Amino acid sequence: MSKKVIETKNLTKFYGKHRGIEDLTLEVSKGEIFGFIGPNGSGKSTTIRTLLSLIHKTSGEGYLFGKDTSIDKSVLKNVGYVPSEVFYYDDMTVIELLEYSASFYSGNYKKRIQYLAETMELDLKRKINELSFGNKKKVAIVAALLHSPKLLILDEPTTGLDPLMQKKFYNLLKEENEKGMTIFFSSHVLQEVQKICDRVGIIKEGKIVEISSIKTLKEEKYKKFIIEFSKKVNKNLFAIENVSDLKIEDKTHSFIYKGDVNNILSLIKEQTILDITIEEPSLEEIFMHYYGNE
Amino acid sequence: MNIFKFELKYNYKKAFGFLITTLIFSVMTILYYFALENDMQMIYDLMKGYPEPFQRAFGSELILNGLLGYYASFPMVFILIIQNIFAIYLSIFIFNKELKEKVTDFLYTKPVKRVNIYFAKLMATLTIIMTTNVILYTIIYTLLRYMDSFDNRVFILFTLSTIIIQIFFVFLGILITSFSRKIKSPITISMTAVMALFAFSTFAEDKLRPLIIFSYFEFKYILNNIRLDTNYLLLSIGLIIIMFGISLIKFMKKDFE
Structure with a gap:
């Protein structure tokens, strides 16, 4: 498997005449925690959604584990994704949703779901439509981690989580990272990214303006x-x-x-x-x- | 398979509700035949006084053709409308659900090809439609058989024509969804599409017939010829294939923003 977990070359997405991202080039290596920071509307989500083939690129290249997900979806077996805005099928319970999510991956994830739910203090029996935004975010985190993906893509993952839960979440990320998980952490909060990331990419108006290590940024x-x-x-x-x-x-x-x-x-x-x-x-x-x- | 099962589980209550409603309505209107049986000529004469579009909608002359004629004139017209509203509603609902509820991020980031998602949803839609059809028409057939004798072939052809029209509306629903960013009210679109086409079929001239699916399989023609009009059968199949192809391509290329 390629050491480059994420790779984009001049990746560009236009929504009609409107710019999404333009000539975006970056690489994320195996085992890295990569922060992707930029203000709202800078193109963070567009980058992620293009990489996951939720939207189709206008030009350029984007690969996860060396594969273009618009052509080869099987690579998504190794990917977990926490979107910035979390919506689910409202009339399901949390456990029903997580079991449905697990059904897309081979293996038995019951113990893993229990472990993650306990860690994130998530009540599995509750209905999705009864959950607060923060609790829905927890569901997204558990759903993204339940199959122990090799790559975790996080888009503003801590919005809605209280500081205590954020800390637990960071610990969970560090734990998974130590086991070898690569993490792509998109956020508009610099301090949050600084806490756990090795390197950061700064995006503005659809373009990467800086890629540097956290150490350099702090200096x-x-x-x-x-x-x-x-x-x-x-x-x-x-x-x-x-x-x-x-x-x-x-x-x-x-x-x-x-x-x-x-x-x-x-x-x-x-x-x-x-x-x-x-x-x-x-x-x-x-x-x-x-x-x-x- | 999991998407297919999920869609069945998610929609069976809707299908059950539709089935019960249609069944109650069908049985009641069919049983009404007993009350009208001896007054068909009078009803026919009465309908002659109504505007032509009304007569065409209810195929007034069919009423004089015994039980199946009555069935085609009244109960079946309403069944056809309700069934097709349900068919287009169900397909829009199933294909639009993730867009409407903003769940695209969940489903479309799973390791499943979009084409497989399309077919799982299509199969779920068709399975629900066909299951409700089997139950509905078995009960109607049993009831009609109990009431009188008739040519089975005519009943089968009537039923087949309604199923083809339903499939047309299933794909019309998928096509509409494929071109929409998000449909807020599937029922409004469904009722508008079906009622508008049905109303159009009642007053449109013959040369416009190819444009109106409801005019493809006239019950009078089936009753007299014991077959479906081949040209319109092929045209309907062709339209279904075209809608299938376009909707699939559009679905594959769609951006989930």
Whole structure:
């Protein structure tokens, strides 16, 4: 079996004239936890749905385990998928749905279903239409994992899960990953991806803008500054390298900085400051930084 | 096989409900023959006073042809309408369910080829339709036989013609679903399609007959010739094959967004 579990080459999908993804090229290797981050509408779900052949590509290539799923569906035996929005046949119970899901794979998964349901604290006897969004998400997670797939594709998997459950879920993912499962983790929450992923791909407006390891991303140290001075200061005070998205409103300056925060602190030490906030920038703001540097 | 079984399990209650409704209606209207038996000429004369489309809808002259004539004039017209509404509704429901309930992500990411999903759903639809037909027509046949003697061939041809029309509507439903992103109300589409075609069949001129499935197998022709009109039989089979082909290709290429 190919070491490249996911591979795309110039994968492109247009919905009529509207761009879904364009010339998307990435590789995910066996055993990796790959984070796929981008704001809503950036093309994350389109990438996943094209790889799974839920939608048909416009051009380019996309492979799972070296196979194009639009031609060879058998490869999906090794794939589990948690969609971002979870909908099921409402008048079924959870166990009926999971048994129906298991019927598509060879083997007996009763013990596995029990184990996963206990881990995710899921009541198997309840009707699907009685479940909250978070519980439906748990059903999706169990359905995706019950056949112990070699590749798990997650599209915003933690939406609806409370922090305690999220932690259990991350532990479960790490456990499965240690057994050899490759995980493709799509999210718009950078911190979430940073927690468990080895590498990340950043997508914006349908295009990959960066692929890097989490280690590198952390080293880049993005910070958002909001500084309120006691009086108006020189507009060019922060006109230095690695500052982007600079906004000046009267005596308040806000910007994104990539690097050592002490560099900024040394710039303002001569000024009287009324208020200062240094925070993690949103993913959108990091994107702004990327584009600002181009 | 699992999709086929799932669809049967998921839809048997609908089929049962349809069957009971149709059976009650059929038995009641057929038994009404006893009350009307001696007044058929009067009813025929009365119907002559109604507009032509009404007479065509109920095949007024058939009424004078004994029990099977009455059966074709009244009970069967209603059975035909109800059956075909059910046929197109069921096919739309089965093929549209994942789209309507947004469950495409569940089913279409399983290791099953789309063509197999198509055939499993088609087989489930046809199995339900044929099972209800077998039960319905066996009971109707038994009842009619109990009431009077008649030519079995005519009854079989009547039944066969209704089944062909049902299959036409099954594929029309699949075709409509294949071209739709999502159908919110299958019953509205089903009733509109069947009633519009039926109404059209009552006033359309003869040259438009190839466009209206309800006009393909006239009961009067079957009663007089003890066979189905070969040209229209072939045309209906051809249309079914075309709808099958187009819907399958469209289903294979469909994007589940």
